[in-house]
Amino acid sequence: MTDARAMLGWHHVYSGKVRDLYEHPQHPALMLVVASDRVSAFDHVLEPGIPGKGALLTQLTRWWFSRLSVPNHLASGDDLPAVPAELADRAMLVRRLDMLPIECVVRGYLTGSGWAEYQASGTVCGIPLPTGLRDGDRLPEPLYTPAFKAPLGEHDENITFERSVELVGLDRATQLRDASLAIFATASAIAAERGVLLADTKFEFGTDPTTGVLTLADEVLTSDSSRYWDASLYAAGGPNRMDSFDKQIVRDWLAAHWNKTGEPPALPPEIVERTAARYRELIDRLCS
Template sequence: MELLHSGKVREVYADGRDILLVASDRISIYDVVLPTAIPDKGKILTQLSLWWFEQLADVVPNHVVSSTDVPAEWAGRAVRCERLEMVMVECIARGYLAGSGLKEYERDGAVSGVSLPAGLIEASQLPEPIFTPTTKVPPGQGHDEFMTYADVEAKVGSDVAAELRRITLEVYKRGQQVAAKNGIIIADTKIELGFAADGTLTLGDELLTPDSSRFWAADEWKPGGTQRYLDKQFLRDWSSTLTDWDRTAPGPEIPDEVVEATRNRYVEVYERLTGDTWR
């Protein structure tokens, strides 16, 4: 098979008409791949994405062809997928104020040009979920920047922009409903969309995982400060305590206790959402 792309976390291989998406145990923060892996991370991301694709199959088509027709050495962490022409917009939905969205709000009173009420604080629930797209910058060429909806229309046209917003918000709302039944808040999430061969906008990459979303324990949610993250924000917070790392490569080694705490969060959110015990 031909290696088409090696990303921060996944390798993409060509296999006939399909592609194979293989998730590694690598972890990245601030666009830097850290030298320490998180055991089982790739399998957890893959299995959780597959679970979500099934949960949301009636909302939007996805790229999954098979989760079993893959080489044995990649079993559990690889998915055979339909090739998509990816839309060069990062589609993000936010239902709570955190991360870069919080910083944008504190500066402008808005996120991606969407005005928000005054007086919101960290982890505040928004009046309604909002679409806050960003640019999609290739690795090593800078960081993604917020886009307004008008920017998206200018890039992909008004019809496609409207569908990107509709699908992103519907995926978030449905995901949040499902997660809430299991005691999880999805503060925000990023999805990838592309065009299938017949022109249908289709979900690709991963879906509602600890790498692409902020997950909080609902019974511990308290606006006004940092939440107990069940995602890789925990690792970002750990890295912020380092005085000798400037968020550029090479990244720091992760101590064993932080590796274990990170893995435990990935396992916890998988088990709470799916109801299955991680093997």
């Protein structure tokens, strides 16, 4: 990771599994969000990273921001601080927000942890679904299934809409749900035009500290925060119908080669390259 702590006045304040945050003492209302090439799975940061991943995630987030008619946290205007040149392709200069403790998950298809719960109880995050659904089936309508954002190092907790009301109030919880479903519908239509299915995704929102306006933040509709499938393969059926444009290759390899105890093994070069190729292919599909 390139260290920007002493570059152009930026100071490192936080690192997550994938992103690093920086602040500038002369611009307290702004932050620099830098996407690294780190890759995580099963709550572990893996070695090695995926070359070029940070730049691809940033490119895709910016592309989606430009196509969604909702307030977002990208900074604009005059007298903005310079972004270090070596970080420019994977950095976003953003306005500081009061972040809300809700991860806004929208599911258009039954898969992943939702499929596991459905097999056990016929529900997804406690919401009853029709019987007879298969892994990968399209849901009757997209489901909003919020989660409580846990402290660093802990698992996020799936919660009910009623619990989200307790956390942020009825008006704000309703705003989060309605905005998430509306963005998902818009993004699904845009992706479908390009032969890609948006299976599920998660959004994060904050509020402008001055106006209180709900604002879309962090990464948006990337291959790290979403599942995308090839529409033609899905329509054809078969074992590859849910082939994802994301790090599912990494998850599958780890599941076959690691029992989830101790430190995970290093990723083989071919797994790294195949994963990088899937990230690049999604960019080509959506942004061309």
